[in-house]
Amino acid sequence: MNWKTFGAMLARDAHVARRNAIQLLLQTFLQPLLFVFIFGRVMVGSGYMPAVYKSLLLPGIIAISMVFTGIWAVAMPLIAEFQWTREIEDRLLAPIDVAWIAIEKVIAGMLQALVAGLIVIPLAWLVLRPGVDISIHAPLTFAVIIVLVATFSACGGLALGCSINQQHIGLMFGMVITPMIFFGCTYYPWSALKTFPILQKAVLINPLVYASEGLRATLVPQFPHLSIAAVLVALLFFDVLLLVVGLRQFEKKAVS
Amino acid sequence: MAVGVRTQDLRKVYSSSPPLGAAGGFVARADAKGGKQPKTQIPALDGLSLEILPGEIFGLLGPNGAGKSTTVGVLTTRVRPTSGQAWIGEHDVWKEQARVKHLIGVVPQRPNLDFSLTAREILIFHAAYFGIGSKLRNDRADELLEKFKLTERATQMVRGFSGGMMQRLSIARAMMHDPQVLFLDEPSAGLDPQTRILLWEIIREYHQAGRTVLLTTHNMEEADALCQRLAIIDHGHVIAQGTPVQLKASIPGGFLLRLRFGNRTADLLQRLQSLAGVREVRALDGADSTGADVYADRGGSLIPEIATLAANSGAELSDVHISEPSLENLFLHHTGRSLRD
Numbered sequence: 001m002n003w004k005t006f007g008a009m010l011a012r013d014a015h016v017a018r019r020n021a022i023q024l025l026l027q028t029f030l031q032p033l034l035f036v037f038i039f040g041r042v043m044v045g046s047g048y049m050p051a052v053y054k055s056l057l058l059p060g061i062i063a064i065s066m067v068f069t070g071i072w073a074v075a076m077p078l079i080a081e082f083q084w085t086r087e088i089e090d091r092l093l094a095p096i097d098v099a100w101i102a103i104e105k106v107i108a109g110m111l112q113a114l115v116a117g118l119i120v121i122p123l124a125w126l127v128l129r130p131g132v133d134i135s136i137h138a139p140l141t142f143a144v145i146i147v148l149v150a151t152f153s154a155c156g157g158l159a160l161g162c163s164i165n166q167q168h169i170g171l172m173f174g175m176v177i178t179p180m181i182f183f184g185c186t187y188y189p190w191s192a193l194k195t196f197p198i199l200q201k202a203v204l205i206n207p208l209v210y211a212s213e214g215l216r217a218t219l220v221p222q223f224p225h226l227s228i229a230a231v232l233v234a235l236l237f238f239d240v241l242l243l244v245v246g247l248r249q250f251e252k253k254a255v256s
Numbered sequence: 257m258a259v260g261v262r263t264q265d266l267r268k269v270y271s272s273s274p275p276l277g278a279a280g281g282f283v284a285r286a287d288a289k290g291g292k293q294p295k296t297q298i299p300a301l302d303g304l305s306l307e308i309l310p311g312e313i314f315g316l317l318g319p320n321g322a323g324k325s326t327t328v329g330v331l332t333t334r335v336r337p338t339s340g341q342a343w344i345g346e347h348d349v350w351k352e353q354a355r356v357k358h359l360i361g362v363v364p365q366r367p368n369l370d371f372s373l374t375a376r377e378i379l380i381f382h383a384a385y386f387g388i389g390s391k392l393r394n395d396r397a398d399e400l401l402e403k404f405k406l407t408e409r410a411t412q413m414v415r416g417f418s419g420g421m422m423q424r425l426s427i428a429r430a431m432m433h434d435p436q437v438l439f440l441d442e443p444s445a446g447l448d449p450q451t452r453i454l455l456w457e458i459i460r461e462y463h464q465a466g467r468t469v470l471l472t473t474h475n476m477e478e479a480d481a482l483c484q485r486l487a488i489i490d491h492g493h494v495i496a497q498g499t500p501v502q503l504k505a506s507i508p509g510g511f512l513l514r515l516r517f518g519n520r521t522a523d524l525l526q527r528l529q530s531l532a533g534v535r536e537v538r539a540l541d542g543a544d545s546t547g548a549d550v551y552a553d554r555g556g557s558l559i560p561e562i563a564t565l566a567a568n569s570g571a572e573l574s575d576v577h578i579s580e581p582s583l584e585n586l587f588l589h590h591t592g593r594s595l596r597d
Contacts, residue, residue, distance in 0.1 A: 005561065008384035088368075092334065093357055095385070095387075144340070255335065
């Protein structure tokens with residue numbers, strides 16, 4: 001393992017992220033904040049939604065922001081770099097094993113997802129206040145969960161980015177990301193699906209469910225949520241699965 | 257100490273389309289059993305063995321699709337061979353990848369510059385990937401930008417660069433970590449003549465510093481001017497190998513004289529064949545003229561004799577074209593096809 005090379009590649013990604021900061025911020029936060037504004041302020045303010053919905057919504061918004069950022073940050077550059085600009089070749093020729101280049105991408109994506117999650121908390125709180133009832137009762141559990149969520153989003157980005165053709169990016173959003181968000185228990189708790197028993201079982205294959213429910217369990221435990229143990233096991237399972245698949249796909253792309 | 261390059265019996269069969277710039281060989285369709293989709297098998301390398309000596313400029317010459325880029329791909333850890341072995345110095349390319357990547361610099365056929373960075377940042381980050389310290393990489397980047405006449409554009413994003421500028425920057429990048437072996441895949445394709453000459457000078461200079469250079473080209477002039485030794489490859493294997501002089505000397509006769517006559521008498525071809533130094537005479541009959549291709553081991557000095565002979569036999573010589581011994585003739589001789597085909 002060549003730490004100097006690994007560090008230099010991380011520095012490169014940080015440099016590029018800084019350069020594109022405004023674009024990244026808009027792309028990450030505009031949609032969730034609009035959602036927070038419409039559902040948390042407009043709908044609640046006009047009386048169509050109960051006030052407690054504000055607190056229920058926030059963990060889901062954090063989960064969406066993190067997962068979307070992680071997937072986007074890893075998948076989009078990989079799709080472009082492997083297929084269009086081929087600029088990844090520069091790093092494929094750096095003196096380091098190919099798998100580490102993929103892991104560097106995952107780490108960079110995780111860091112971006114974590115930053116997104118940590119920024120969206122105060123931002124959403126500002127938009128929603130007053131009347132948001134969140135608190136971090138178990139900081140360690142919260143930290144573990146957001147790291148696991150960041151990992152699964154970045155690993156998911158790796159797996160998607162190395163499996164999808166440039167011309168299928170639109171399809172990826174329509175067929176993967178959008179259903180994932182809507183069936184991800186982001187805007188409602190998992191228990192709300194009990195009137196749709198088949199759907200309630202089916203959504204359990206969606207890792208975003210565990211991200212939303214895990215954040216709900218640690219930030220707003222007064223609402224119904226999946227048990228923390230189940231969330232941790234499921235998130236760990238998806239982290240490992242997506243990392244293994246992502247690394248395999250990356251090596252397939254990197255070496256013909 | 258300079259580092260050599262060796263390959264032994266390399267074979268590469270692509271089961272899907274080969275990546276751009278590494279397309280090779282002919283396409284053979286093998287029908288899979290059980291009524292499945294027929295699988296396309298594309299053999300790109302077919303038992304390719306090469307030995308490139310430490311510190312030489314070696315050229316791989318061949319037409320498009322001969323397997324040149326695939327060979328470079330295998331030697332630079334980007335294409336995994338189906339069978340066979342490849343070494344950079346003492347290191348097996350596929351067992352010691354990280355070590356090998358330290359020793360090599362690669363200029364790809366198609367630019368693959370980092371579009372998110374400026375020209376200078378591309379060089380600096382490249383050096384950082386190779387663990388080169390901050391001061392050294394800054395100094396070297398400035399030096400190379402100057403050498404490749406890119407100093408004025410150093411702080412611009414490379415997205416707007418012309419093809420020639422991208423190519424120069426690609427070469428500068430490959431030299432940033434001062435690799436022992438420099439690979440250049442079709443380095444002068446698409447360059448204007450001025451830039452090509454600059455590139456040749458830089459390659460020679462790099463070689464004089466004791467480095468090994470392997471370049472691929474389908475340009476015979478470039479191979480002839482730059483390379484100390486050459487391998488001519490076609491359909492994934494080596495068909496001839498040696499110095500340009502040796503290779504050209506191996507063409508029977510060497511010179512080709514294309515003659516055109518207004519009219520031609522029956523015994524003219526036989527009389528041409530009897531001239532000293534003539535190896536072979538082939539009759540050529542065009543729509544409005546007749547002619548002959550004469551393969552001989554001398555060129556211009558044959559002309560007076562041919563003219564006299566033609567006059568004596570009542571044939572009117574209307575056009576003469578002499579081509580000197582060339583790699584093009586050699587390729588034609590070995591494959592029956594032109595390099596440009």
